[in-house]
Structures are given as C-alpha cells and as structure tokens.
Amino acid sequence: xxxxxxxxxxxxxxxxxxxxxxxxxxxxxxxxxxxxxxxxxxxxxxxxxxxxxxxxxxxxxxxxxxxxxxxxxxxxxxxxxxxxxxxxxxxxxxxxxxxxxxxxxxxxxxxxxxxxxxxxxxxxxxxxxxxxxxxxxxxxxxxxxxxxxxxxxxxxxxxxxxxxxxxxxxxxxxxxxxxxxxxxxxxxxxxxxxxxxxxxxxxxxxxxxxxxxxxxxxxxxxxxxxxxxxxxxxxxxxxxxxxxxxxxxxxxxxxxxxxxxxxxxxxxxxxxxxxxxxxxxxxxxxxxxxxxxxxxxxxxxxxxxxxxxxxxxxxxxxxxxxxxxxxxxxxxxxxxxxxxxxxxxxxxxxxxxxxxxxxxxxxxxxxxxxxxxxxxxxxxxxxxxxxxxxxxxxxxxxxxxxxxxxxxxxxxxxxxxxxxxxxxxxxxxxxxxxxxxxxxxxxxxxxxxxxxxxxxxxxxxxxxxxxxxxxxxxxxxxxxxxxxxxxxxxxxxxxxxxxxxxxxxxxxxxxxxxxxxxxxxxxxxxxxxxxxxxxxxxxxxxxxxxxxxxxxxxxxxxxxxxxxxxxxxxxxxxxxxxxxxxxxxxxxxxxxxxxxxxxxxxxxxxxxxxxxxxxxxxxxxxxxxxxxxxxxxxxxxxxxxxxxxxxxxxxxxxxxxxxxxxxxxxxxxxxxxxxxxxxxxxxxxxxxxxxxxxxxxxxxxxxxxxx
Numbered sequence: 216x217x218x219x220x221x222x223x224x225x226x227x228x229x230x231x232x233x234x235x236x237x238x239x240x241x242x243x244x245x246x247x248x249x250x251x252x253x254x255x256x257x258x259x260x261x262x263x264x265x266x267x268x269x270x271x272x273x274x275x276x277x278x279x280x281x282x283x284x285x286x287x288x289x290x291x292x293x294x295x296x297x298x299x300x301x302x303x304x305x306x307x308x309x310x311x312x313x314x315x316x317x318x319x320x321x322x323x324x325x326x327x328x329x330x331x332x333x334x335x336x337x338x339x340x341x342x343x344x345x346x347x348x349x350x351x352x353x354x355x356x357x358x359x360x361x362x363x364x365x366x367x368x369x370x371x372x373x374x375x376x377x378x379x380x381x382x383x384x385x386x387x388x389x390x391x392x393x394x395x396x397x398x399x400x401x402x403x404x405x406x407x408x409x410x411x412x413x414x415x416x417x418x419x420x421x422x423x424x425x426x427x428x429x430x431x432x433x434x435x436x437x438x439x440x441x442x443x444x445x446x447x448x449x450x451x452x453x454x455x456x457x458x459x460x461x462x463x464x465x466x467x468x469x470x471x472x473x474x475x476x477x478x479x480x481x482x483x484x485x486x487x488x489x490x491x492x493x494x495x496x497x498x499x500x501x502x503x504x505x506x507x508x509x510x511x512x513x514x515x516x517x518x519x520x521x522x523x524x525x526x527x528x529x530x531x532x533x534x535x536x537x538x539x540x541x542x543x544x545x546x547x548x549x550x551x552x553x554x555x556x557x558x559x560x561x562x563x564x565x566x567x568x569x570x571x572x573x574x575x576x577x578x579x580x581x582x583x584x585x586x587x588x589x590x591x592x593x594x595x596x597x598x599x600x601x602x603x604x605x606x607x608x609x610x611x612x613x614x615x616x617x618x619x620x621x622x623x624x625x626x627x628x629x630x631x632x633x634x635x636x637x638x639x640x641x642x643x644x645x646x647x648x649x650x651x652x653x654x655x656x657x658x659x660x661x662x663x664x665x666x667x668x669x670x671x672x673x674x675x676x677x678x679x680x681x682x683x684x685x686x687x688x689x690x691x692x693x694x695x696x697x698x699x700x701x702x703x704x705x706x707x708x709x710x711x712x713x714x715x716x717x718x719x720x721x722x723x724x725x726x727x728x729x730x731x732x733x734x735x736x737x738x739x740x741x742x743x744x745x746x747x748x749x750x751x752x753x754x755x756x757x758x759x760x761x762x763x764x765x766x767x768x769x770x771x772x773x774x775x776x777x778x779x780x781x782x783x784x785x786x787x788x789x790x791x792x793x794x795x796x797x798x799x800x801x802x803x804x805x806x807x808x809x810x811x812x813x814x815x816x817x818x819x820x821x822x823x824x825x826x827x828x829x830x831x832x833x834x835x836x837x838x839x840x841x842x843x844x845x846x847x848x849x850x851x852x853x854x855x856x857x858x859x860x861x862x863x864x865x866x867x868x869x870x871x872x873x874x875x876x877x878x879x880x881x882x883x884x885x886x887x888x889x890x891x892x893x894x895x896x897x898x899x900x901x902x903x904x905x906x907x908x909x910x911x912x913x914x915x916x917x918x919x920x921x922x
Contacts, residue, residue: 266302273308283321290316290327294334303340310334310346317353324354328364332371341380348375348386355394365394376416381425388428391417392435397444413439414447421453426462433457433468440475448483451476451496455503463512470507470515473500474522481528501529505537505595508611513604520599520607524614527621534618534625537595538632600632605641612636612644616651619658626658634665637672642680645672649683656690666698670705678716681709685719689726696734702727703742703767707760717759721766725800728770732778735771739781742768753785756792765789766800773802782806827867834859835877846892853885 281289290313297309313331317324331350338344351368358364372390375383395413417439420432433454440446454476457469477500484493504526507519523537599611615633619626636648649672652659661669672684688706693699706720728735742764744751754761769790772778782790793801834856841849857878864874 266300266305269296269300269302269305270308273305273312277308277312277315281316281319283319286316286319286322287326290330294327294330297334303343306338306340306343307346310343310350314346314350314353317350317357324357325361325364328354328358328367332367335371335375341378341383344375344378345380345382345386348372348383348390352386352390352393355390359394365396369394369396373416376420381428384420384423384425384428385431388417388420388431388435389438392438393442395439395444397439397442414444414450418450418453421457426460426465429457429460429462430464430468433465433472437468437471437475446476446479448476448480448496451480451485451500458503458507463515466507466510466512466515467518470504470518470522473503474526476500477526495530497526497528498530498533501526501533505593508595508599508607513602513607516599516602516604516607517610520610520614522614523595524617527618531622531624534622535628536593538597538628539593596629596632600636605639605644608636608639608641608644609647612647612651616654619651619655623658626655630659630661630665634668637669642677645675645680646683649680649687653683653687653690656687656692660692660694661698662694663698663701666693666701670702673705673709674712678713681713681716682719685716685723688723690730692730693734696737699727699731699734700738700741703764707763710759710763714759721763721797721800724763724767725770728767729773729802732771732773732775735767736775736778736781739768739778743781743783743786745781745783751783756789762793762797765793766797769793769801769804772804779804779806827863827870831860831863831870831874831877834863838881846888849888850885853881853888857881857885 293309293312293316297306300306300309313327316322317327328351331347331354335344335347338347348371351371355365355368368390372387372394376387376391378384378387391413414436417432417435420428423429423432436446436450451473454469454472457465458473460466460469477497481495481497483496485496485499486493487499501523504519504522508516508523510516510519596611596615599607599614602608602611612633615629619629630652633648633652637645639645639648669684669687673681675681675684688702693702703724706723709716710720739745744754756762765786768778787806790801790804790806794803838852838856841852844852860874860878860881864871864878867874
C-alpha cells in the first residue's frame with residue numbers, strides 16, 4: 216500500500232488543452248491614450264460664465280506642460296475662444312499663451328502663422344496688439360530659415376510701425392531687427408527694397424518722441440549688426456546726438472552703437488564741429504565715450520568704461536589724455552594764483568574801480584568752439600577710478616588693463632593710478648587692481664615709492680588679497696636693491712603676523728630672487744650677517760624667516776656665479792638641507808668643491824635620468840655579451856629583450872623610435888641565429904631552396920623583418 220502511494224505521489228500528470236483561434240482580434244484591440252489637452256481646455260472655457268472665470272482657467276492651464284503633438288489643437292481652441300471674447304484681459308492672456316506654446320520644443324508653428332496674423336486685423340487694444348506681435352516674433356525666431364514666413368512677418372512689422380502706442384512700435388522694431396533681411400543676394404525685387412531701406416526706416420525712429428521707442432530702435436540696429444548687416448556710416452552722427460539724450464537707456468544703447476561704428480570705420484575721416492580740422496572716426500568716438508564716463512547715471516558710466524578697454528586702435532596722444540586732469544569743468548586749464556598775478560603784473564594794467572566791469576576777464580569763452588573731443592578724453596580714466604560707485608571703478612581698472620597690455624608707454628603712465636587703487640575701500644576693487652597689475656607686469660618696473668604703497672596691502676586681513684599680492688610680486692620687476700630689501704622686510708613682517716602664509720611667501724621670494732640676481736648679490740652680506748674677519752653665530756634652521764631669506768638668496772645664486780663666494784660654511788650645509796626638504800623652492804646649484812669635502816661629490820652629481828631611458832639603456836647593454844652564452848640562452852635573452860623593447864615603445868612615445876629600431880635589429884639577429892642552426896644549412900643552394908624548412912622561412916623574414 217505504501218509503495219502504491221509513493222508511486223502515485225511521484226507520478227507526473229499531464230493534460231493537453233487545445234485553444235481555439237480568436238476571430239476578429241483586431242476589432243477588439245484596446246488602445247490607451249492620454250486625455251486631450253485641447254478637449255479639456257475647451258470644456259473649461261465653455262464652463263466659464265464670466266471673463267474672470269475664463270481668465271482663471273487660462274492661468275491654471277498655463278501652469279501645466281503641453282506635449283508637442285497637442286500644441287496645434289490647443290492653439291485652435293484658444294484662437295476660437297479669442298474671436299468670441301470681448302474682455303481685453305482675457306484676449307491678452309490668450310495672446311500670451313500663444314507665444315508660450317510656440318516655444319514648445321518639437322512644434323513647428325508654420326501652420327498657425329496665417330491665423331495669428333489674422334487676429335491682428337480687428338484688434339483695437341494696443342496691449343493685445345503688442346502681445347500678438349510678440350507672438351509673431353517668437354514664430355519668426357523659430358522659422359528664421361523660412362524666407363516666405365520671414366518676409367510676411369517683416370511686412371506686418373512695417374504695417375503697424377506707425378501705431379500710436381509705443382509698445383506696438385517697440386515690437387515692430389524688434390521684428391525688423393530680428394527678421395529683417397541681411398543677405399546681399401535677395402530673392403525678390405521687393406526684398407531688395409527692404410534690404411536697402413531697413414536701416415533708414417529704423418534710423419528714423421531714433422528721433423521718436425518716446426524714449427522707449429528710441430531705445431528699441433537703437434537695439435534693433437545693433438541686432439542687425441549682430442546678424443551680419445554692415446551698418447552705414449551716416450548713422451554715426453545720429454548716434455552721437457543720442458549720447459546727450461535725457462533718458463538713461465537711450466544713452467546706454469547709443470554708446471554701444473557709437474562703439475560699433477568706430478570698429479567698422481576706424482580710419483574714416485570726420486570733421487570736427489566748429490573747426491577746420493579733421494580727425495579719425497575711432498579717435499572722435501573714443502572722445503565721445505570718454506565724455507560719457509562723467510554721465511549722471513552710474514550704469515552708463517560702467518558701460519562707457521567697459522567699452523574704452525576694447526578701443527585699441529586709438530591714437531597714442533588721445534589715449535594718454537585719459538590720464539590728464541588739466542582740463543577742468545569750464546573747458547579751460549586752471550592757472551595758479553601766482554601765474555595770474557604774474558600775468559597781471561607783466562601787462563601793467565590794474566583796475567581803478569571807476570568804471571563798471573573794467574576788471575572783467577578779457578577772454579570770452581565760446582563753449583561751442585571748444586574741441587569737445589579733447590575735453591571728453593581728458594581725465595576720463597581719472598574720473599572713472601575716482602567714481603563713487605565701485606562698479607565704475609572696477610570697469611575702469613579692467614579697461615586700463617586691456618589698453619596697457621597693448622601699449623607699453625601707456626602702461627608706464629597708468630601705473631601710479633593703478634597703485635593708488637590698492638588702497639580702495641572695497642575689497643573687490645583692490646583685488647581687481649592687483650590682478651590687473653599682474654597682467655601688465657611685463658611692461659612695467661616698480662619704483663620704491665610705488666612698491667611701498669603696494670606692500671602696505673600685506674597688512675590686509677583678507678587672505679585672498681595677500682595671496683594675490685604675493686603672486687603679483689612673483690612676476691614684477693623692481694628698480695633698485697632698496698626695493699628688494701623693502702619687499703623682503705615687509706614679507707617677513709607678513710610672515711610673523713600671518714604664519715599660515717608661509718608657503719605663499721616662500722614661493723614669492725623664490726621668484727623675486729630669480730628675477731633680480733644682481734640686486735640680491737649686493738644684499739647677501741647684510742642678509743646672511745656675514746663678516747670678513749669674524750665668525751657669526753649660525754642661524755636657526757627652524758626659523759621660517761631665515762628659510763625665506765635663504766630661498767631668496769639661493770634662487771638668485773642660480774644665475775649669479777659670484778654669489779657662492781660670499782656664503783659661510785654653515786650656509787652650504789643649510790643649502791644641502793633645504794635642497795632635500797624644499798626641492799621645489801631651492802634650485803640645484805654648482806657650488807665650489809672645497810666647501811663640499813664632507814658631502815659625496817655633489818658638484819659632480821648629474822640630475823637623475825628618466826627611468827624609462829635608463830631601462831632602455833640597460834636592456835641594450837644586456838645583449839652585448841651574447842657570444843658568451845649557449846644557443847638556447849642567446850635565443851631566450853633576445854626574445855625577452857625584444858618583448859621589453861616593444862613594451863617600452865608602447866608606454867613611452869618619445870622612446871618609441873629608438874625602441875622599435877632596436878627591437879627590429881635584434882629580431883633580425885634572432886632569425887639569423889635560427890637559420891644558421893638548421894641542419895640543412897650545409898646543403899647545396901639548389902637543393903636547399905626546394906626544402907620547406909625553418910631556415911628558408913627565417914631567410915625570408917630577415918629580408919623583410921616584422922613582428
């Protein structure tokens with residue numbers, strides 16, 4: 216019974232079920248779809264009982280993302296509701312949504328261009344009209360490579376450019392700036408007229424009564440320039456007039472337009488007003504922009520200072536006038552009281568007081584006759600560096616840097632002004648001044664009074680300022696040995712006050728010594744406290760200040776071979792210690808051999824070779840004594856050497872040529888050894904050629920060796 220149950224337990228039961236084919240499976244297929252955004256929006260707008268409800272539904276819809284495939288349907292629903300809506304605020308929101316939907320990635324708005332343009336026909340609200348033009352601008356940006364659409368949108372801009380609303384005119388000017396034709400080979404004659412007149416039409420709005428439209432016109436012209444259209448030189452006079460506009464944004468945009476024209480026509484000759492003289496356009500534009508450094512708006516002053524740095528084609532005498540303060544506010548040079556008294560005495564004329572106004576100045580100044588170019592350029596950077604806004608001062612410092620890097624004489628003249636900026640009350644200005652001087656350090660040499668002002672910054676509590684000043688001293692040239700001594704003394708004070716600056720100070724002294732070896736040479740006895748007749752006590756090697764002095768001296772001794780003669784015995788020992796412990800700060804020196812009797816031939820030690828070069832040399836030296844080995848040992852040594860040479864050629868690209876050549880030579884030698892050891896080598900040549908042996912194969916490989 217148990218055996219019978221066990222058999223039933225382990226018995227496998229199988230059952231075959233045949234499934235009937237399902238008919239009309241395609242008719243019963245299920246399809247999962249997302250709910251339609253357009254249907255949901257249509258339902259919401261239909262439920263709206265008032266404009267406030269419709270506006271609320273539109274605001275809620277604007278917070279939800281829309282897929283690219285649903286955009287066109289949503290746009291159709293919005294346009295349908297737009298035509299039915301009488302409330303301006305709702306139509307304005309719909310126009311705004313149309314612009315947002317056109318930005319959807321993956322959606323091409325070419326199918327809705329006609330519908331959006333059609334909404335402009337009967338629109339009475341200027342706000343909605345401006346918003347619809349903004350939507351057309353978004354469409355045009357997306358379809359900028361479609362000439363027919365671009366031409367239609369430009370025509371719409373021309374049509375509404377005479378609207379009474381400043382917002383509509385602004386959008387029309389933006390359309391012209393972004394979509395106006397700039398190509399030189401237009402497709403149609405009408406488009407040729409647009410290319411010819413677009414600058415003139417936009418330029419006509421430079422004199423618009425609304426300052427916002429004037430600003431938009433200038434920006435549209437700059438947009439045409441960025442898109443590749445060369446602006447006409449006749450725009451220069453219009454742009455110069457806008458520099459005196461009452462509106463801040465107009466002046467700011469006009470400065471940029473003047474700068475663009477000065478870069479396009481730098482060598483053009485323009486007349487000076489009220490004078491028979493002529494001047495280069497870039498020089499006059501430079502003076503105009505310099506004059507804007509004294510503008511009442513600090514934002515305009517910042518932009519003017521920034522643009523001055525990029526005008527590097529200016530004549531040197533105009534550039535130097537920016538650092539001259541002789542010209543004052545009344546456009547005349549102020550004379551001292553002694554000069555005025557001397558002139559009065561020499562003329563012999565004094566006022567009797569009997570006649571009214573007989574002591575009035577004989578010179579009548581006509582402000583229109585004064586050369587405004589020179590008055591604008593004079594003292595421009597001086598005013599910028601002394602401005603009350605630190606943003607203006609930073610912009611002036613940056614422009615000074617750019618101009619000084621391209622002109623060595625100008626760098627030397629602006630040095631005093633940059634040094635004065637080290638005492639600015641704003642840390643950012645001080646830091647920018649330090650960075651600027653470091654960039655122009657190749658063109659300047661510091662005097663002692665300038666260095667004294669610079670080193671005073673080492674007392675600054677900001678570590679960024681101190682480290683930036685250390686980097687400046689690394690790449691700066693000084694004029695006298697007193698400057699080197701002054702820098703060393705101040706750096707040692709900095710080290711005692713801020714011990715954490717130790718590494719930065721040592722690095723600074725390293726470069727200071729290597730740049731001024733002859734100046735350091737005259738200071739060595741004083742710095743090391745040596746005496747020609749008496750021994751001086753040995754300094755403590757744990758003193759960071761003493762290490763700093765040695766770093767300065769040893770780096771100067773690298774290019775000054777007479778300096779080691781001034782060293783004491785303990786100085787040589789200290790050099791050996793520092794060379795081992797601070798090898799990145801102390802260079803390798805060739806010192807007199809008599810001073811190194813207790814050190815194993817330091818002067819004869821050559822710098823360590825590259826390990827890869829040494830390995831290659833050792834590998835080639837191993838195969839010199841192959842004749843002393845048996846045949847098997849010779850083969851193994853050659854195979855191992857070839858493998859090593861191939862590997863080092865793969866790892867070191869600079870040794871690949873030598874390694875490959877050596878490996879090829881050794882491979883040929885190995886094949887020759889294999890061929891000579893064949894038993895059939897002693898047979899006659901005709902008989903040997905017929906044999907398919909290892910020797911024949913080896914001979915072929917020797918003729919054309921390969922891996």
